[in-house]
Amino acid sequence: MGGVSAKLEKRLGHEFNELGLLSQALTHPSAEGANYQRFEFLGDRVLGLVIADWLMRDFADADEGELAIRFNALVRKEACAEVAGRLDLGTHIVMGAGEEKAGGRQKTAILGDVCEAVIAALYLDGGIEPARRMIEKEWAYLLEKSGKIRQDAKTALQEWAQARGHPLPNYELIARTGPDHAPEFTVEVRAGSAKPLQARGNSKRQAEQTAAQAMLEELGVWPERG
Structure with a gap:
């Protein structure tokens, strides 16, 4: 080299x-x-x-x-x-x-x-x-x-939906993979009329947060990061 x-x-x-x-x-x-x-x-x-x-x-x-x-x-x-x-x-x-x-x-x-x-x-x-x-x-x-995180993504997405008269965002567990000591969860979120999005995380909660963040970015509510 x-x-x-x-x-x-x-x-x-x-x-x-x-x-x-x-x-x-x-x-x-x-x-x-x-x-x-x-x-x-x-x-x-x-x-x-x-x-x-x-x-x-x-x-x-x-x-x-x-x-x-x-x-x-x-x-x-x-x-x-x-x-x-x-x-x-x-x-x-x-x-x-x-x-x-x-x-x-x-x-x-x-x-x-x-x-x-x-x-x-x-x-x-x-x-x-x-x-x-x-x-x-x-x-x-x-x-x-990445800037200052104002609040957690799930809360922000819920507030976005409520402000527009939409039903509360829905999170569905799509898959759980990996060994018990290191599982990976895939979650799908639906909010308003936006296209459903999926995200993964090392816990169900983390996957939901990541999915909510992705939805907020897709909706233009939060700027895309990094």
């Missing part, structure tokens, strides 16, 4: 002991050799832990609903892709010719995956602290950009 790796290492704030970890984190499945898919899985969890801990420390008076809204805005794929763009990770990705021609370096899904994989590489090479430093540096502007 040569000069490219040195420049990227400097931006990430970590000099790798095993450069192969960073190389794998930047390798798309369309290319030969080990790719970033397993790293993406780990990086997503490391990001979630760091963000959750950060929010607990910085928003000591926030309730679970507000924390869930902030958390989901910061860990979603679009947020990771935005960070990847700021880090210029797209230019470093190794990918097959077909994916390259298809514009893979600019795809939100790929950029988000690579960002999570790089977080995993940092964690595997140096432990939680290099990953934490990178996340808190690169996500700081997203946290500021």
Whole structure:
């Protein structure tokens, strides 16, 4: 990786002991050799832990609903892709010719995956602290950009519906997947004449909050975040 790796290492704030970890984190499945898919899985969890801990420390008076809204805005794929763009990770990705021609370096899904994989590489090479430093540096502007949460999303959506004479929003549990120790819930929300939207969360309440937030954004009541 040569000069490219040195420049990227400097931006990430970590000099790798095993450069192969960073190389794998930047390798798309369309290319030969080990790719970033397993790293993406780990990086997503490391990001979630760091963000959750950060929010607990910085928003000591926030309730679970507000924390869930902030958390989901910061860990979603679009947020990771935005960070990847700021880090210029797209230019470093190794990918097959077909994916390259298809514009893979600019795809939100790929950029988000690579960002999570790089977080995993940092964690595997140096432990939680290099990953934490990178996340808190690169996500700081997203946290500021998210703005002040006025109230929890479910309450805001209910007030929106009542103000317009609509029935109260309806939340339906669509699916529960994953093991008992780490379940994932999918919830669908219906409000007014808007198209139903689905969202996922680690608890039914979190999924409902995320679904309500998505509906508010769709309705233009809240600005879209991160």
